[in-house]
Amino acid sequence: MLEVQNLSMRFGGLLAVDQVSLDVQEREIVSIIGPNGAGKTTVFNCLSGFYKPTGGKILFEGKEVQGKPDYKISRLGMVRTFQHVRLFSHMTVVENLLVAQHRHLNNNLISGLLKTPDYRAREQKSLDRAAYWLERVGLMDLANREAGNLAYGQQRRLEIARCMVTEPKLLMLDEPAAGLNPAETRDLNRLIVSLKEDYNVSVVLIEHDMSLVMDISDRINVINQGRPLASGTPEEIRQNDDVIKAYLGEA
């Protein structure tokens, strides 16, 4: 469903991403790993439209999306999270989830001011969807708290829930396990697998926690210094000499 061909991103003299290709099938978890500064987040920024890639193609469900504005890409069903949690921290947890459903709502000012039946129906539906996902990630009791007051692990889960209420087809998670304790990481592991199995969402994952990556990925792409280094199943990557070299240095 997602196909990236020879993606390149150049910042002046720096080639941050060089000819990276990857593809994601339906209901598949694909991980991107690599040392710090390898260009993983830059790839995400290109995919989600925050950067305009300087070369290559990005096909989402067969349509070229490179260079499209970020909000349009998101509306197509490619939604991302961020390395550092980005919540609307002064808004409540529910409001965070309602904002995410903006495009599903009746945005006509007049019908909103008059509270037409269609407006109410959609508002109620988005509230129900928010309630469903809050229950799903265990934040129901905190629904009316300000998002900024949640514990870190809860903020991480809220961010994923906020993506899921947009009903995405492809979810891009940028280091979702960063800062989580082992128990929380296990929960996250189960949550991501369930997103794939129960909600038919494909996942692209950037992560440094190797046990998580090896455990849930269907396939793994390794990037080093902006260039693709290897790709394959977790088993293949584990045995790949280049990858071991890049991570551990020459033996």
Added chain:
Amino acid sequence: MAANNFKHALFCAVITLIIAYPILGFNLEAQGVDITLSGADTFTLVMVALAALAVFAFQLFREQIMGAIASVPTPVPSAPREPMNENKRARIESWVLTGILVLALFWPFFVSRGAVDLATLVLIYIMLALGLNVVVGLAGLLDLGYVAFYAVGAYTFALLSQYIGISFWLALPLGALLAALFGLVLGFPVLRLRGDYLAIVTLGFGEIIRILLNNWTNLTGGPNGIGGIPEPTLFGMEFGRRVKEEGNTSFHETFGIAYASEHKVIFLYLIALVLAVLTALVIRRLMRMPVGRAWEALREDEIAARSLGLSRTAVKLSAFTIGAFFAGFAGTVFASKQGFISPESFVFLESAIILAIVVLGGMGSQLGVILAAIAVTILPELAREFSEYRMLIFGAAMVLMMVWRPQGLMPMRRIHIELKRQG
């Protein structure tokens, strides 16, 4: 420590002298065509010296004084109180608001004409502040040229009545829509800018509008302004002693009561009241609608908002346009109230005052903004006795506010949303 304190106190006292002596110690007096400089009387000089002494003493014993103040128990408990039941609070609030509204409806019939006039001005400022609250408080766009949209509304009515002779009721939507259009057109290029840059560009825009009005003498009359702006009519009834326009009747003749100039003032007040209430209600709804949430989301985290499919341009433009719309509303009422407008009424200070109201009231909080609008408009009137020190008192009040309640009079409270558990 003591030596350090002494040096600091001495320094502060000298600064006080340096600032106060030239300002208060010299007087410029006109003698014919010449201006002569004369020293102030002994009394003023003694007062300046006393002030410097007071500053010196305060700074020297500052810690002791502050300690003494801190040890006095404050009447307001600083510990967080048990939050009131959400429903109960909403009920109390709606009762209080209804009470205030009823009071506001009947109050003008029992007070002086000047008071009603002032109250109309307060209502105009409430409208302006509520509109700016959308732009600054909710959407987080610092707009320093808000008064431009106010001017557009006022001049729309003034010009159209002068050249085409339209009535207040037609001008009201027209002025608001034209102001909104200006907001839209200005918004397009400038909303890419953020923070300080946006503030500077909007500031420039506000000045451009004023300078344009000042210099386009053929159309706007320049600094002479436009007079003879008609007052609102009630179903074709005029409030003047004699009917000005063909086909209209006069209010006092229709109802067979004696003519009183108060009728007109009270009528204008009531119109302003209705419009202010309407503004508050509409904006309150907007805040709870998707568009209101989108404004706040964009203020909180623009990148996250975009990643969730919110178009930055559309959301910001809507805030800017709606803010401008209500400024146009207020402008039309203002023009009708004054009967005469000139660019003098739309200087930067106006923008600053409206912004001060929003900040003082608490960004995003409607009730806070309304209270602040009342305070900021009425305080200078009450302080009229202090004449030239009015702005000084105003400034001091602002500084004290920022020290003690930086979040504003009544910070915005988030609404509580009840969720049904999904079985």
